[in-house]
Amino acid sequence: MIASRRWITRLGAAAFALALLYPLSAIFAHVGAWQWNEEVRGPALASVRVSLLLTTLAMLIVVGIGTPMAAYIAQCKAKERLLWQAALLIPILLPPLALGILFTLAFGPFGSVGRLLNHWGVVMTNSATAFVATQVYVGMGYYVLGAVAALDAVPSMLQKQAALLGLTPVKVFFRVTLPLARLGLAVALSIAWVRAVGEFGAVVVTAYYPSGMPVQLWVDLQSFGLPAVMPLLVIFLAVALPLPWLAHVLAQRRSNA
Amino acid sequence: MLDVQLTKRRRDFTVSFSLRLGAAQSVGLFGASGAGKSTVLACIAGVEQPDDGRIDLGSTRIFPPPLPLHRRPVGYLTQEPSLFPHLSVRENVTFGVPKSEAADPERAKWIATLKERLKLAPLWDAPASRISGGQARRVALARMLARKPPLVLLDEPFAGLDRQLVRELIDDLIFWSKSIGFSMIAVDHQSEVLMRLCPEMAIVLEQGKVVQSGTWSELCSAPATPLLRSLLARL
Numbered sequence: 320m321i322a323s324r325r326w327i328t329r330l331g332a333a334a335f336a337l338a339l340l341y342p343l344s345a346i347f348a349h350v351g352a353w354q355w356n357e358e359v360r361g362p363a364l365a366s367v368r369v370s371l372l373l374t375t376l377a378m379l380i381v382v383g384i385g386t387p388m389a390a391y392i393a394q395c396k397a398k399e400r401l402l403w404q405a406a407l408l409i410p411i412l413l414p415p416l417a418l419g420i421l422f423t424l425a426f427g428p429f430g431s432v433g434r435l436l437n438h439w440g441v442v443m444t445n446s447a448t449a450f451v452a453t454q455v456y457v458g459m460g461y462y463v464l465g466a467v468a469a470l471d472a473v474p475s476m477l478q479k480q481a482a483l484l485g486l487t488p489v490k491v492f493f494r495v496t497l498p499l500a501r502l503g504l505a506v507a508l509s510i511a512w513v514r515a516v517g518e519f520g521a522v523v524v525t526a527y528y529p530s531g532m533p534v535q536l537w538v539d540l541q542s543f544g545l546p547a548v549m550p551l552l553v554i555f556l557a558v559a560l561p562l563p564w565l566a567h568v569l570a571q572r573r574s575n576a
Numbered sequence: 577m578l579d580v581q582l583t584k585r586r587r588d589f590t591v592s593f594s595l596r597l598g599a600a601q602s603v604g605l606f607g608a609s610g611a612g613k614s615t616v617l618a619c620i621a622g623v624e625q626p627d628d629g630r631i632d633l634g635s636t637r638i639f640p641p642p643l644p645l646h647r648r649p650v651g652y653l654t655q656e657p658s659l660f661p662h663l664s665v666r667e668n669v670t671f672g673v674p675k676s677e678a679a680d681p682e683r684a685k686w687i688a689t690l691k692e693r694l695k696l697a698p699l700w701d702a703p704a705s706r707i708s709g710g711q712a713r714r715v716a717l718a719r720m721l722a723r724k725p726p727l728v729l730l731d732e733p734f735a736g737l738d739r740q741l742v743r744e745l746i747d748d749l750i751f752w753s754k755s756i757g758f759s760m761i762a763v764d765h766q767s768e769v770l771m772r773l774c775p776e777m778a779i780v781l782e783q784g785k786v787v788q789s790g791t792w793s794e795l796c797s798a799p800a801t802p803l804l805r806s807l808l809a810r811l
Binding site for chain 2: 474476477479480481482483484485486487488491495498499
């Protein structure tokens with residue numbers, strides 16, 4: 320009786336999971352012969368290059384600035400920590416299109432910072448710099464908040480013991496905190512990566528050129544229709560999905576162990 | 577020489593404690609659970625900050641201002657071994673040994689002694705996350721002693737270990753304390769463990785206050801409070 324009830328529950332869970340994964344089956348939808356001629360291929364491959372290179376650069380910046388920030392927040396007292404977390408939530412909660420418009424106004428030729436940057440030759444609209452900066456803004460909050468959670472999960476007594484064994488705070492971070500938090504940090508980075516590489520709403524305003532994959536998909540859909548979109552869509556999923564998925568599965572396995 | 581005078585406000589009471597302890601001397605902090613014994617050790621170790629007072633270890637001022645943990649010449653062992661789970665037993669034991677001393681033959685000999693006396697050889701290359709609780713305690717003890725700190729703070733480090741092993745560990749600690757010259761402050765809820773580990777002197781805490789100090793025979797013959805009498809009566 321209990322076993323059969325368990326199987327019914329399991330079937331229900333399987334139906335739920337299938338419903339969630341169902342949209343992926345649309346890759347095999349009948350949309351006609353996929354279009355991959357020179358007119359589509361050239362811009363599509365260029366967009367893959369743009370997305371991979373510039374998102375990687377953006378993630379390096381996110382990790383480089385976000386990790387020390389997360390380490391600082393993780394050791395703040397509750398009130399101060401809440402303040403930083405509230406600030407980091409704002410770019411996460413802003414509707415992407417609104418973020419793109421605000422970003423362009425602030426850093427474009429209309430904003431004082433934008434004028435200053437322009438004066439120094441840094442163009443913040445429709446440029447690689449704008450693309451990277453937008454992705455940094457989009458991904459930073461996700462990474463830092465995830466990294467704070469990962470660093471919080473490291474028992475503070477281990478860090479104190481390491482310090483009492485003569486390690487400076489920097490060495491404690493690199494020899495104890497970072498190795499123990501690495502999977503959580505990888506998960507935080509993977510979320511930031513997925514969010515940044517898939518960003519459309521903000522990037523379409525700030526950096527229509529150089530086009531990344533989401534913008535190119537939109538352009539292809541508008542110009543050529545679904546058959547031209549499908550090859551790039553498959554590449555997009557292959558680029559965006561496997562690494563973050565693996566990081567999450569490993570993290571889940573560890574937390575279930 | 578350790579010279580401690582500290583007060584630490586806790587939610588329920590204030591801990592007031594003072595102590596002067598010479599090199600290679602030991603003292604046991606005794607009292608009911610929640611009397612403030614662990615708070616005293618945590619304040620000396622630096623994992624908690626006293627609200628007031630002064631702590632000197634030899635010529636080193638530990639508090640105030642609070643000396644950063646990595647500069648405190650203190651070994652601190654708690655009930656929780658706090659091993660680094662991503663490292664092997666060997667890496668844990670040698671964790672605090674500075675790189676400049678890693679190749680020193682004297683240091684290597686000392687590590688080998690700890691490895692042998694604490695029966696760590698069979699686990700030496702095992703991941704610290706895969707060893708038992710009792711083994712982890714021995715590894716934590718070796719890790720703390722590997723640096724030869726001048727002051728060792730022991731907060732119920734033998735809880736859950738079998739009697740024979742506890743007896744051996746205590747004998748080793750006493751021998752090393754005399755030969756290396758480190759002082760010891762120990763807390764344990766088992767008075768027989770504390771008497772064996774710190775036979776010279778005991779300090780009794782109740783509600784954060786020192787209610788009696790002296791030799792164990794003084795404590796046993798004339799306990800200062802009814803609570804102490806009842807605690808010692810269990811012997």
